[in-house]
Amino acid sequence: xxxxxxxxxxxxxxxxxxxxxxxxxxxxxxxxxxxxxxxxxxxxxxxxxxxxxxxxxxxxxxxxxxxxxxxxxxxxxxxxxxxxxxxxxxxxxxxxxxxxxxxxxxxxxxxxxxxxxxxxxxxxxxxxxxxxxxxxxxxxxxxxxxxxxxxxxxxxxxxxxxxxxxxxxxxxxxxxxxxxxxxxxxxxxxxxxxxxxxxxxxxxxxxxxxxxxxxxxxxxxxxxxxxxxxxxxxxxxxxxxxxxxxxxxxxxxxxxxxxxxxxxxxxxxxxxxxxxxxxxxxxxxxxx
Amino acid sequence: xxxxxxxxxxxxxxxxxxxxxxxxxxxxxxxxxxxxxxxxxxxxxxxxxxxxxxxxxxxxxxxxxxxxxxxxxxxxxxxxxxxxxxxxxxxxxxxxxxxxxxxxxxxxxxxxxxxxxxxxxxxxxxxxxxxxxxxxxxxxxxxxxxxxxxxxxxxxxxxxxxxxxxxxxxxxxxxxxxxxxxxxxxxxxxxxxxxxxxxxxxxxxxxxxxxxxxxxxxxxxxxxxxxxxxxxxxxxxxxxxxxxxxxxxxxxxx
Numbered sequence: 001x002x003x004x005x006x007x008x009x010x011x012x013x014x015x016x017x018x019x020x021x022x023x024x025x026x027x028x029x030x031x032x033x034x035x036x037x038x039x040x041x042x043x044x045x046x047x048x049x050x051x052x053x054x055x056x057x058x059x060x061x062x063x064x065x066x067x068x069x070x071x072x073x074x075x076x077x078x079x080x081x082x083x084x085x086x087x088x089x090x091x092x093x094x095x096x097x098x099x100x101x102x103x104x105x106x107x108x109x110x111x112x113x114x115x116x117x118x119x120x121x122x123x124x125x126x127x128x129x130x131x132x133x134x135x136x137x138x139x140x141x142x143x144x145x146x147x148x149x150x151x152x153x154x155x156x157x158x159x160x161x162x163x164x165x166x167x168x169x170x171x172x173x174x175x176x177x178x179x180x181x182x183x184x185x186x187x188x189x190x191x192x193x194x195x196x197x198x199x200x201x202x203x204x205x206x207x208x209x210x211x212x213x214x215x216x217x218x219x220x221x222x223x224x225x226x227x228x229x230x231x232x233x234x235x236x237x238x239x240x241x242x243x244x245x246x247x248x249x250x251x252x253x254x255x256x257x258x259x260x261x262x263x264x265x266x267x268x269x270x271x272x273x274x275x276x277x278x279x280x281x282x283x284x285x286x287x288x
Numbered sequence: 289x290x291x292x293x294x295x296x297x298x299x300x301x302x303x304x305x306x307x308x309x310x311x312x313x314x315x316x317x318x319x320x321x322x323x324x325x326x327x328x329x330x331x332x333x334x335x336x337x338x339x340x341x342x343x344x345x346x347x348x349x350x351x352x353x354x355x356x357x358x359x360x361x362x363x364x365x366x367x368x369x370x371x372x373x374x375x376x377x378x379x380x381x382x383x384x385x386x387x388x389x390x391x392x393x394x395x396x397x398x399x400x401x402x403x404x405x406x407x408x409x410x411x412x413x414x415x416x417x418x419x420x421x422x423x424x425x426x427x428x429x430x431x432x433x434x435x436x437x438x439x440x441x442x443x444x445x446x447x448x449x450x451x452x453x454x455x456x457x458x459x460x461x462x463x464x465x466x467x468x469x470x471x472x473x474x475x476x477x478x479x480x481x482x483x484x485x486x487x488x489x490x491x492x493x494x495x496x497x498x499x500x501x502x503x504x505x506x507x508x509x510x511x512x513x514x515x516x517x518x519x520x521x522x523x524x525x526x527x528x529x530x531x532x533x534x535x536x537x538x539x540x541x542x
Contacts, residue, residue, distance in 0.1 A: 002371045006451045010368030011378075013361045014422055018381055021419045022388075025396030028403060081298060088295035100295075101541050102533055107302050109473065109540060110525035111480040113499050114518040117506050118305035121312065121515075126319075128308060162302065166541060212387075219389025221483055226506065236391045243395050243487070253399070256392045267387070 026260070033254035041247030051254035060238065060255070064262075067234040070149060070224075071217035074156035075210045081157065082164035082209065089165070090172040101169065108162035116226050119155050120146060123227070147229030155223040160216060164209035171205025172198075204274050211270045215263045235259050306522060313519045318512035330516040337513055342493060343501035344517075350410055350485070350497055351478035354417035359471040361418070362425025366466075367459065369426070370433040385423035393419065394487035401488070408490040413497065416488040417478045424477060425470035428539045432466030469539035472532035476525050 002010070033051055036044040054060065089100045107115060122128050123145040130142040145151055175198065183193040217223075221236035230237070235255060242252025313331070317324040334340060369378055385393070397416045401408060436459070444454040460467070482499035489495040498521065505514055533540050 002368075002451070007368050007372055010364045010371075014365035014368070014426070015381075017361055017418060017422060018385070021397060021400070021415060022381075022385060022393070025393070025400040026388075028399045029392070029396045032399060081301075084291050084294045085298040088291035091291065098537070098541075102530075103299065104302070105540050106526060106529060107306065109476055109529040110306075111499070111518075111521050113480070113482050113502055113506075114309070114522055115306065117502075117514070117518065118309045120506065121309060122305055158301070158305070161298070165298075170542075215387060216389070219391060221389070221391045222503075236389060239391050239395060243398065249395075249399065252395060256389075256395060259389065260392060263387070263389075 029253040029256055032250050033257045035250045037248040037250055041249075043250055051251045052258075054251060055254055055258055063233050063238055064235055064258070066149075066232075067218050067236075070152055070156070070234060071214045071220075073153045074160070074217045075214045077153065077157045078161050078164045078213050079168075079206055079210055082161055082168050083206070086165045086168035086172055089169050090175075097173075101166065104165050105162045108159075112159060113222060113226075115159060116155050116223055119151065119158065120226055123151055123154075146227065147231050149228070149232055151227040152224050152232060152234070155227045156213070156217045156220065159223065160213040164213055167205045167209035167212070168202060169205075171202035175201055204277055207270055207273065211266055215266060219259050219263065309515055310519045310522070313512065313515035315512070330512040331520075333513050334516055334520075337517075339493065339496075340498070340501055340513070340517055343496050343498045346410060346494070346496060347479055347498040350413050350417060351475045353414045354421050354478045355471050355475045357414070357418045358421030358425050358474050359467060362422040362470060362474075363429050363463065363467050365422065365426045366429035366433050367455070367463075370430055382423055382426055385420040386427075390481075390483045394484045397484065398487040408488060409492075409495045410489075412488045413485045413495065416484050417481060420481075420484070421474040421478060425467075425474050427542075428470035428473065428536065429463055429466045431538050431542070432463050432536060436462050465536040466539065469532040469536035472528045472535070473539065476528045476532075479521070480525060 032043060034047055034049065036046050036048055036050065038044045085104075089097055089104070092100055124130070125142040125144070125146070127145075129145060130139070133139045134142065179197055179201070180193055183197045184190075188196070218234070219236050220234065221240055224232060224234040224237055225240075228234070228237075233241075239252050239255050239259070242248045242255065246252075314326050314328070315323055316327040316329070318330065365382070369375075369382065393416075397412075397419075401412055406412060440462075441454060441458060444458045445451075449457065480499060482497075482503055485497045486500050486503070489497070489500065491500070498517075502514060502517065502521075505511060529540060
């Protein structure tokens with residue numbers, strides 16, 4: 001074990017940096033959210049909760065709800081695509097699994113902006129998808145794919161899918177194979193083994209991946225901006241506008257605070273669910 | 289069988305759009321619609337695109353500086369965090385930069401810089417990027433740290449080595465693969481990051497990074513030069529991430 005002094009010396013630079021440039025900025029946002037916008041776009045230092053009552057206005061509340069809907073759809077589709085993919089990787093020969101996983105996660109670490117831009121190129125009215133569909137005669141005239149909610153959901157699924165595959169794979173890899181065999185030996189059909197054994201045991205992995213996608217999606221800025229074409233606003237765009245075009249920093253700060261609160265509640269709920277699951281398992285194993 | 293096909297389609301979904309972009313960067317017509325022949329013209333045009341080149345240079349400066357700082361600070365944090373009792377508060381603080389929406393961190397930092405009346409420029413982008421880079425370096429190095437036998441460190445200390453010597457001669461050589469992988473990932477993230485850089489900059493050409501430049505260009509539509517630049521950036525990211533994976537097998541898949 002390190003001495004107290006040495007430990008502190010290791011931690012100090014990082015704690016100072018994150019304190020000054022993460023904790024303090026968040027605290028400033030929180031404080032600013034209780035002030036008013038000044039006449040020239042500055043801040044009037046008068047305490048008020050007006051920004052929060054304004055955020056509850058239907059105009060803004062509906063944007064929150066729409067963001068949650070889009071994030072929810074992205075989460076759902078990401079899980080539906082990721083689960084069978086993760087399953088296929090977990091079934092592959094052991095020495096190939098690592099390579100398959102690297103291939104999945106590689107795009108996740110690359111440029112987000114460019115990955116989203118690639119879909120702008122594909123979804124365009126003159127893009128490859130419309131051209132292809134027209135060529136095979138499925139459609140007579142180009143579909144409007146870009147600047148729709150569909151495009152935003154697609155972009156979010158595309159960008160976060162690798163992470164969900166990774167978390168579900170991790171859960172599947174931890175799964176005790178003998179449980180599946182036991183279920184099969186006792187005559188359960190495949191779907192039943194999946195629903196009663198595999199799915200419940202991998203649910204924490206699914207939940208972890210799902211919460212992650214939801215949280216990153218609901219506060220996203222780039223995807224709705226580029227694939228929604230500034231026509232469809234999500235919370236991220238709304239906050240962006242308060243800072244750059246409306247010049248109403250306190251209101252932007254209030255929206256950001258609400259967003260962070262929503263995210264924290266979700267992460268907290270997930271942590272509690274995971275702990276509870278672990279507790280129940282321990283209790284079961286402790287039983288004589 | 290059906291799952292194998294699903295996995296193949298998933299890879300197609302993940303890599304298809306990137307591949308299309310790369311192919312288009314060699315398309316003579318420069319349009320996304322029809323293939324009219326192979327050309328390197330768009331890459332040649334890049335050498336004259338001063339704004340893009342200048343932005344690329346700025347990006348390299350920001351990425352190098354923020355990676356250097358984050359690697360030192362993040363590695364120290366990892367060592368400190370792993371040699372004490374588990375602390376939920378510390379874990380939350382180290383997890384926060386990865387999960388906080390970019391836009392929220394961006395406006396928070398801008399509010400902070402405004403309050404302390406700091407002039408914005410490349411230096412403030414570096415300060416901001418270090419925040420999330422620390423978190424990623426720290427996460428990778430912590431995974432590595434857990435694989436080290438504490439008895440080895442105790443032996444070093446019992447034999448009279450100072451804390452600094454123990455760090456340099458025992459800890460660092462064992463952590464090295466994680467530190468290298470963390471640094472490479474941090475460099476990649478910094479090269480790719482857009483929104484935090486945008487809000488931490490005064491948006492003059494001297495403080496415009498490549499993603500900022502690309503963002504303002506693609507908002508006005510698709511241009512073939514962007515496809516060429518995007519291809520280079522993607523290949524660059526893939527290369528760095530794959531090297532990171534070679535250095536530390538757990539770095540990118542966790």
